[in-house]
Amino acid sequence: MWQFLETSLQDATPIALAALAGTFAARCGIFHLGLEGLMCVGAFTSVAVTIGTGNVLTGLTFAAIVCAMLSVLFWAITVKLKADPIIAGLALTTLGLGASTFAQETIFSTRGTITAPEGLWQPFAGTGFPMPTLSIIVIVTPLIILASWIVLRRSQFGFSISAIGEFPYAARSAGINIDRTRLTALVIGGVLCALAGAQLALGGLTSFSSDMTAGRGFIAFSAVVLGGSHPLGAAAASLFFGAANTLGIQAQLAKWPVPLELVLMLPYILTIVAVALTGVLLRKGAVAQSAFGELRS
Template identity: 45%
Template sequence: MNDVIIAILRSGTPLVYVTLAGMIAQRAGVWNLGLEGIMIIGSCAIILGIMLTNSFWLAMLIAIVLCVLASVLLWFVIDRLKANPIIAGLGLTGLGIGGTALAVESIFGSQATVSAPFGAPKLGPAFGDYGVLSVFVPSMPFVVLGLWVLLRRTRFGLRLAACGEHPFAARSIGANPSRMRLIALCIGGVLCAVGGAELAAGSLQFFAQGMTSGRGFMAFAAVIFGAAHPIGSSFAALFFAVVGAIGIRAQLTFGDKVPQDLLQALPYLATILGVWLSGKLRGGAKAATGFAELKDQ
């Protein structure tokens, strides 16, 4: 049983962090489809940073800076250049996937898997079987709770929601929707860096081309499934992680009796089902008025 829980936490933790990034962007009125690209930038940066600096925390700083810069680029394109947010997000995803592959090939001369000598700090033997988990795993519930308090119980959170839902009215009280979008995307960049670092350095300690495998899009779906609520979206992300863990366990249990491709597709099928159920049962996370403002300007 502990093995299953550990597998769920390992696969679910990076997904939750990236989901929170998409959630806070949506609260500001931006559908962030660049999550996949920013996440893979964080994964690549943490491994290359560890190799070049021999320090995890310095590598973590490098990953955060690069992911925040990618988020600022997205803000600049959609807010200043008035590009369509959906197309801009997909473009950023392509830039992240292609850019990391190019970076690895430029440094090492090939696109082979790059391994780091060590990964993220672990909890240690004092936590028993769970000691193999990185420090980002137990930090995740506190980050979720902290964002819930920030977004639902503070003046900043109320202003952010106002800028996302009613940007024209928000301006009347002195709020600046453009600045709030920038802040939200930068916070999301930090969360994507943590999610990418947990994916690449939490247990694997390597970077491979395309290793995010659509997790950014799953996180985007979790935002919709969870109605852009910090806790609801996090549980949606963990639900997708549970389905993934069930698929892995089924591969070990049933072997060749069930097609491997079908079992591997379970998380993505659950993503589609979750988005459909969200639309049917509660309407999902409705497009904010701020999105219409970004399209029309």
């Protein structure tokens, strides 16, 4: 039981952090499909800089800076140049995946796995705690989720983001700087994606390999949709996806009497089913609300 929970938390943390980044973007009216690319860049940068400097904190810092710079680029393309956010997000993902592979080949002369000399700090290691391999990022992620909820739902900045996403013209007339607010939200998301990538690469494996994100950025976007663009809802959906992935791993280890391909597809099948059910429920809720409004009138 403890092993299942530990693995689920480790799998869910990168998805949850990226989902929070997607939530910040969605609240201000931008559907962020560049989460996958930012996670991959964060993973590579954190490992590469840790290898070069021997300091994991420096690796985290550089990963956050690079992902923040890419988020500024995404903001400039979508807000200033008025590009379609969906296309720009997919382009950012392609750029992140391709640039990470290219940098790995250029710097380390390999497309294989590169290994860092150290990983993230594991505070519970050697203490007798039943989940000793939890990294510091996994441990502080609940605090990050709580802080995100406070910022988005209980602060003036969060109200400004919501106003921009729902009523941009009213927000502008109220004196809210839409461009600056969106820039801030996207940069925050970039830092969160850097932490997600660092957890993925340095949380347990202490290594990076090409395309190691394996679609987690898109699963994080699904968590945003499933969670209704709410930080707590996105976090809960991420935990569900993390548990689904852990279930798939345990199914392989237990050698369930089903084809291996089906077991590997299990987390993604559950993702599609969950998002589809959410869409159905939201449509039914909208129809019921509309009917109730007509009855009242």
